[in-house]
Amino acid sequence: MAETPAPPAAKPLLTAAEIAEMPEVHIRHPFNPKSDIYLRSLAPAAGLTRVSLTLGRVPPGQESFVYHSHERDEEFLYILSGRGRAEIGAEVFEVGAGDFMGFPAPGGPPHHLTNPFEEDLVYLMGGERSGFDVGHFPRLGKRILFGPGGIQAYDDKDAQQLSFADFLAKE
Template identity: 30%
Template structure:
């Protein structure tokens, strides 16, 4: 058994245009390898990671405090304290958290930690490949990168 208290885990801050939040990687603090869990604080008016879905990892969101929106393939879904949402490992699990309220939005994001994983970012027309360590994992990756969805190459060089 491994144990930590969130008060002993340092925040990592992310700030890029409309994407601005703080994250505590709770699973990394206890060296978890098969289950990911991070605490997020999303300020009013901000958005989390760009809209995406995973092809190998399920995710779940549990709202600790505050209100916001979950951007999905079908539109926005209201989030409020106590809500628990599951996100399948396919296109139907596409998501992005939006804080359109006046208060801080605090939530836990949980995920399986399967690899390899391909993460698709439809609004950016990109995808990411993660081999050796899944998205959110801290082990060394044997291969990873981000690519344009429309890039195509032949199997055989002509």
């Protein structure tokens, strides 16, 4: 029986050449048919376990994920190259190299990034890695739970609102 090779040792320095050689993970968000993003996960390669840091690339004419907000994990985006459109709350902004966006949790505005332009949109995406988060998709009426047991999606219409009184014994 062949042994699974050990993952490469974490390195505190990742050179530009090493990052360019890292495999890209091709992602398409299941709630958005226009989602088309390529990711290189930097944090684990550097040995970081409490934060998430990913290099993202959205090709021309594509979108990142889907309009969303987070309940627990704060998130940020820093544009490295290219241009895009950032939808933040009810506003749309053109963004480019050097622009930074920060989304606190809870209560940060829903957001979404698209690339309607002719060159790749490349950015750093990072934030907390709490081990449990709730993603809200207000336009879709859905939520996703990210936790130790995996990723689970729910329709808001199926949620049942409970209060503490619902748990009190009725004698």
